[in-house]
Amino acid sequence: MNRLVTTLNSHRFLLLLVLLLFLFIVPFVMKESWVSLVNEMLVMALAGCALNLMLGYTGMISFGPAGLYAVGAYTTAILLTRYRFPFAIAVISAPVLAGIIGGLIGWFCVRRSAVYFALLTLAFAQIIWTIIFEWYGFTGGDNGIVSIPIPEFFFTISHCYYLTLTVVGISLLLLWTIVQSPFGKTLQAIRENPGRTEFIAIHLRRYQLSAFVLSSAFLGIAGSLFCIFSGSVFPDYAHWVKSTDMLVICLLGGFYNFGGPIVGSAVYIFLSKIISKETMFWMFFLGVIIVFLVLFMRNGIVGFLSEKLAPALHGTSRPSSDEEAQ
Amino acid sequence: MILETQKLAKSFGGLTAVHDVNLHIQEGELVSIIGPNGAGKTTLFNLLTGHISVDSGRVIFKEKDITQLPPHAISRMGIGRSFQRLNIFPRLSAFENIQVAVFSQQRKSRNIFARASKLARHETEAILESVGLLDKKNVTGGLLAHGDQKRLEMGIALAVEPSLLLLDEPTQGMSPKESGELTQLIQKLVRERGLTLIFVEHDMNVVFGISDSIIVLHQGKILFEGKPDKVRKNEEVQRVYLGDERGTWSSLLRK
Amino acid sequence: MTFDAIAGQTLSGISVGMVLFLIAAGLSIIFGTLKVLNLAHGSIFMLGGFLCYGFTSSFVSLPGVFWWTLLAAPLIVALVGGLIEIFLLRRIYTQEMLYQYILTFGLILIIGETCKFIWGVGYHSVGIPWPFGGNVSLWGLSFPVYNLFLIGCGFTVFIGLVALMRYTGLGRIIRAVTYHREMASALGINVPKVYTGVFMLGCWLGGLAGTLMPPMSVVALGSDMAVIIECFIIVVIGGLGSLPGAFVGAIILGLLNAFGIYIIPKLAVAFGFMLMIVILIIRPWGLMGKPE
Structure with a gap:
């Protein structure tokens, strides 16, 4: 039994290594359009994992992650375009401001029961969207902000890609550390x-608020990265459809696995690129996918694989590990 | 005196659940609260632990007024509790169930950089051992047998190292054998840790077997309190109990 | 601001508030009994609006077409709701809340895209039905008759719902299921049937609102989200699951919007949000609720 656990764990390590190597050589072996696609996958993987800190780990059902994501994107965009801030500061400010605004919003959202949490997160994201959409003088309204003065170095797609890879890598490592920490375990107890x-003796609301702030900050990083990648920002970033993207990424990969949203992001971004090319009604299929997943594949791809596939491969049921409890 | 209440009262709508209850609990005592269904026993626990707000009266714990404090603050001061309905963290392992409480006790819950699996192992295992679950530490909490889940819940309550422990029907839903074992466990823990224990229980064998004193609640009021043999002989108590638990009561009288 | 303007905005605020009440009441009833937050309730409203446009524009020559539509469209919406409850929601009541919410979130996309597919992306309008066109003068002021009609509808439905819940056998059954599901089931009440019925009733209310709204507004995609957010503000004010709460909340929000748009048009949308935030600060349990 023990040996099996070790093999599985070392396999996981090996898989991770292969994945990292692959991600590292992507710009050398792929066309530019594919590099952009992987770049987008990385950003959304981070956004998904950040959201999942609330959904999967703390059991707080947030429907407004896109609001905080947009705060991150607009922070970087506005600081660069309007105030000509140094690039590094414009990027670092994104999670800080997203965290602060997340703290404000979170303070309201954790004041009432879970159902109010769900509807308030959606309402506050809508407030952010409205502000961005209406405040022409500051955010550019529905024109967004284009041709953001990003350092020329990052105009090259591969340079931008490595920046994204590094930042997403570090952020995911941080998130992983958080969920494995005593704080992370406490969040899971709160979920349960x-x-x-x-x-x-746990001050429930304070912990929920902390999770909200952390999640917001990481969403802010994701937003900022996407702003750098695309060189422009639009109110769409805060739109509820963007929140749907993130929710589906978590749902598709599986809520109760750290890697779920990462897998979810890869599959989802790939699918959305293919299907949206073929049909005008991509959103309809997205809705159908959500309903299908909820009814038949609640644990997502990762959950499905570890429940159905792993035992079949090893001819035995999977031993209980930390992973299952999460 | 470790716990005192003065004229504690609570009503829901027009219904008075707890009516001017004065408790005086000495340190190290093993007190049971009995009474027919709806006597206000669980409400009393909920008032003591800050779970519901007090209408009037005061709760004094270790000479401090804790009447208006929220549950987490009361828990921090050293009152632990278990619940009538099972109340564990179902998808965490038995080990993690206890560990989370140990983290809280050691003020480590806010640590976001350490690796949880490497911390507080010794303390957690000690508690698992004392509630007899060490060999099941990797089992998911929700998959444990009912009796084991009750033990786990007690372990969670113990992990915050309370000086006063409130147990709400600890043997509920257990077989006589399990319930006997648990009773012994409770007695052992109380002696070892020098705990003060208040518990609500329907099983009169358990109540009369281990209590230092018994409080009889009826319609939200204290009907009688005293040593087990005095309670057994009290006529008013008999009259209240004859209604719904005649069998239990008469069997106790024969002893 | 003249007296005329105040009276006019008050009336239009209350009449929009009445439509919002119908939607919020549906949301509230569904949550009260099924404990499901139907995020797609705005889409249910929007579907009613599109059906209203679809019928009135397809059967222009039919006399009194609007009134036939008012009969049919909410019923069709209720049937759609019934299908959603039976084939989708019912399968996941035992699951975590997370999945129920996400499912209804997915329905927003499906219903929205279906409307887009059938009716396109444009704005559609529906004429004010006979005999409620024009204005009527009261106390020397002139009011649109249709607004008065809407207010009448809102009050009627409010009183009807309260009476249904309080005084009828059906209401007693619904309340029994709401308060104690297992007990109701043990008493022989067919709980799944009640769930389906209540969900359909909630959707019927949403559909009714959707059918009543077009003559004084437009039918367009995107109203689903706008309306669900308004509903959320209402239930934050009044408390989810409470009919009087929804009624009061809807009137307050309707008035606030009407005066907001009159005083500072640019910030009209912000007033509702601000009210919600203020309520959350000073009375987080809502105007009609009790502290938790």
């Missing part, structure tokens, strides 16, 4: 039974 945690 929020009422009970109060009787083991």
Whole structure:
């Protein structure tokens, strides 16, 4: 039994290594359009994992991640375009501001029960979208902000790609550290039974708020990265459809695995590029995909693979590990 | 005196659930609260732990007024509790169930950089051992047998190292054998840790077997309190109980 | 601001508020009984609007077409709701809330795209139906008759719903299921049937609102999200699951919007949001609710 766990774990390590190597050589072996696609996958993987810190780990059902993502993107865009801030500061400010605004919004959202949390997150994201959409003088309204003065070095797609890869890599490592920490375990306990945690001296709302702020900051990083990648920002970034993208990425990959949103992002971005080319009604299929996943594949791709495939491969049921409990 | 309440009262709508209850619990005592269904036992626990707000009266714990404090603050001061309905973290392993509470006790819950699996192992295992679940530490909480889940819940409550422990029907839904084992476990833990224990229980064998004193609640009021043999002989208590638990009561009288 | 203007904005605010009440009441009833937050409730409203446009524009020559539509469209919407409950929601009641919410979120896309497919992306309008065109003068002021009609509808439905819940056998059954599902089931109440019925009732209300709205507004894609957010503001004010709460919340929001758009048109949308935030600060449990 023990040996099996070790083999699985070392396999996981090996898989990760192969994946990293592959991601590293992407610009050398792929066409530019594919590099952009992988770039987008990386950004959305980070956004998905950030959202999943709330959904999968803390059990807080947020429908407004795109709002915070847009705060990150617009922070970088506005600081660069309007105030000519140095690039590094414009990027670092994104998670800081997203975290602060996330803190404000989160303070309201955790004040009432879970159902209000869901509807308030959606409402606040809509507020952010409205502000961006209406405030022509500052955000450019529905014209967005284009030709953002990004350092020329990052005009080359492969340079931008490596920046994204590095930042996403570090961010995911941080998120992984967080979910494995005592704080992360406490969040999972809150997900399982929020009422009970109060009787083991956990200040429930404070922890939920902390999770909200952390999640917002990472969403801000993702937004900022996408702003750098595309060189422009639009109100669409805050639109509820963008939140749907992120929710589906988590759902598709699986909520209860750290890697779920990463796999979800890769599959989802790939699919959306292919299907949206063929049909005007991509959103309809997206809706159908959501319904299908909820009804028949609740644990997502990663959950499906580890439940159905792993036992079949090894001819035995998977031993319990930390992973399953999450 | 470790816990005192003064004229504690709570009503829901027009219904008075707890009516001017004065408790005086001495340190190290093993007190049970009995009474027919709807007597206000669980409400009383909920008032003591800040789970619901107090209408009037005061709760004093270790000479501090804790009446208006939220649950997490009361829990931090040293009152632990278990619940009538099972209340664990179902998809965490038994080990993690306890560990999360240990982190809280050690003020490590806010640490976001350390690796949880390497921390507080010893303390967590000690608690698992004391509630007899060490060999099941990797089993997912929700998959444990009912009796084991009850033990796990007690372990969670113990992990925050309370000086006062409130147990709401600890043997509920258990076989006589399991319930006997659990009773022994409770007695052992109380002696070892020098705990003060208040528990609500329907099983009169358990109540009369281990209590230092018994409080009888009826319609939100304290009907009688005293040592087990005094309670057994009290006529008013008998009258209240004859209605719904005649069998239990008469069997106890025969002892 | 003249007295005329105040009276006019008050009336239009209350009449829009009444339509919002119908939607929020549907959302609230569904949540109260099924404990499902139907994020697609705005889409249900929008579907009603498109059906209203579709019928009135296809059967122009039919006398009193709007009134036939008012009868048929909400029923069709309720049937759609019934199908959603039976084939989709029912399968996941035992699952975590997360999945129920995401499912209804997915339905927003499906319903929205279906409307887009059938009716296109343009704005559509529906004429004010006979005999409610024109204005009527009251106390020397002139009011659009259709607005008065909407207010009448809102009050009627409010009183009807309260009476249904309080005084009829059906209402007692619904309340029994709402308060204690297992007990109701043990007493022989067919809980799944009640769930389907309540979900259909909620959708019927949404469809009714959707059918009533077009003559004083337009039918367009995107109204689904706009309306669901308004509903959320209403339930934050009034409390989810409470009919009087929805009624009061809807009137407050309707008035706020009407006066907001009159005073500072550019910031009209912001007023509702600001009210919601203020309520969350000073009375987080809502105007009609109790502290949790």
